[in-house]
Amino acid sequence: MVMSLSGCTLPSFAPNGADEPARPGGAATGSAAPSGTIAWKPCPEIPRELVGRAASGMSYDCGSVQVPRDWSAPSTGDTYDVALIRIRSDRQRDRIGSLLLNPGGPGGSGIDIAVYYSFGQALGGLPTEITDRFDVIGFDPRGVGRSDPVKCLADADQDAVFGADQDPVSQAAFDEFAAVNKRMADGCAQKYGDQLPTFSTEQAARDLDALREAVGDEKLSYLGWSYGTLLGATYAQLFPDRIRALVLDGAVDPTEGYVQGSEAQAKGFERAFANFTTWCTKTPAKCPIAPDARGAVTDALAKAKTSPVRGDDGREATAGWIFYGVISSLYTESGWTSLAEAIEELQRGDATGIFELADQYTERKPDGTYSNMFDANLAVNCADTEGAPTVAQVRKLQGEWREKYPMFGAALAVGMLPCTYWTGERDPYPTGPAKGAPPVVVVGTTGDPATPYENTADLAGMLGVGHVLTWEGEGHTAYPSTDCIVDAVDGYLIDLKVPQEGLRCPAR
Secondary structure, eight states: OOOGGGOOOOOOOOSSSSSOOOOOSOOOOTTTOOOTOOOOOEEEEHHHHHHSSSTTTEEEEEEEEEEEETTTTTGGGOOOEEEEEEEETOOOOOOOOEEEEEEEEETHHHHHHHHHHOOOGGGOOHHHHHHHTEEEEEEOOSSTTTSSOOOOOOOHHHHHHSSSOOSOOOOHHHHHHHHHHHHHHHHHHHHGGGGGGGHHHHHHHHHHHHHHHTTOOEEEEEEEEEEHHHHHHHHHHHHHEEEEEEEEOOOTTTTTHHHHHHHHHHHHHHHHHHHHHHHHOOOGGOTOOOOOHHHHHHHHHHTTTTTTTOTTTSSEEHHHHHHHHHHHHSSTTHHHHHHHHHHHHHHHHHOOHHHHHHHHHTOOOOOOBBHHHHHHHHHHHHHOOOOOOOHHHHHHHHHHHHHTTTTTTHHHHHHHHHHHHHOOOOOOOOOOOTTTOOOEEEEEEEEOOHHHHHHHHHHHHHSSSSEEEEEEESSSSOOOOOOHHHHHHHHHHOOOOOOOTTEEHHHO
């Protein structure tokens, strides 16, 4: 089901440990900080819930913006509430405005990512150069998290899909896998019906303009990762004259068809997995499954189909859970060590590590419940999608892609089934130039598994105003991974200085 993701960006760090108490926040001395139309209220409980504490020197305020459920028919009176968090540093000076963040998915929480990123560059978050000049605004798009969340997938069905063999070879196994996917798609249709197309990316992009106005900014400053690049690109086509600065990191290529995009992801993950296995061969001291990491993972998948290891919570580490543990580990280079250790532990009969990786990706909680990330992912992807393949076409591609991309191809093919069964109306996003927009920075990572590097130039070219910035690194998305990328992006966000054409930042 979920391999149709446009690439969900997960926090690659978890701020913890002692820190000095948070100081009072609010608008800093000398800041020209318009309040807009949002009734902000302090919400320090949000960072406490997510990471156990607030970041030092930061204040957290929450609010919401009411938007039409359907922007093409606003007079109906039906609305969604879009939830936001505003994070301000008590060091803020010479305020530029607000910087709106979207972490991707679709289905990722912008509120959560803003909180994680408020802990500073030392912990993988935003540099002080940014938090000193901007209010950081995280928002959950319509249908996500705290914004009238879509919830139509049963926890048991998600367990069944994630735990299933992601390459059901026999017709009986394929039919069983397809039936669960159909049940999930039908459940969403029964619950939401005619409302389903309102979760599309174009609707969310129109919300984004309402948020810009509500926070009091004449023009939008925006940083979007992964699917957030699609949201930002859609905004650029709809509202090119309302952009101040747009950074799109981990590009989705809007011009790719659904099947083409799924195959591109299969290629991207296959390349990233090959890079992982090469790393294992070159650094065996860090990789307990060296020298044949591919063989170790393949063997673990095969054994799990007949004799899966049972975890502490009673779940069996089936081939599906192992597969999603592999997927999760490829989103960051630091995840490679975790994957190698998890597979080695599995060989010794311990499934703890593989379940930790898989549950991080799927957002499965210890009590067996799920967030609504994949409900929203399904609703948005399928509302956006035209040209979903038939079941017969999926079955054919499963075999073809298995040969081309042995680890991930078949899974990416059967991952298209939910949108095949989707009965909701479609509302595809626009694909064309952002005429009249200022320069847009499009960042690509050469080893990115989920949004392959080739998409970078394609998105920049489609917009017509895109400027490519390259990170020769591993993992999904680049900012704020290295000083070179940070300097280039910060210079653009703060001073509107477009990075040098063709700039390529080294891995480290």
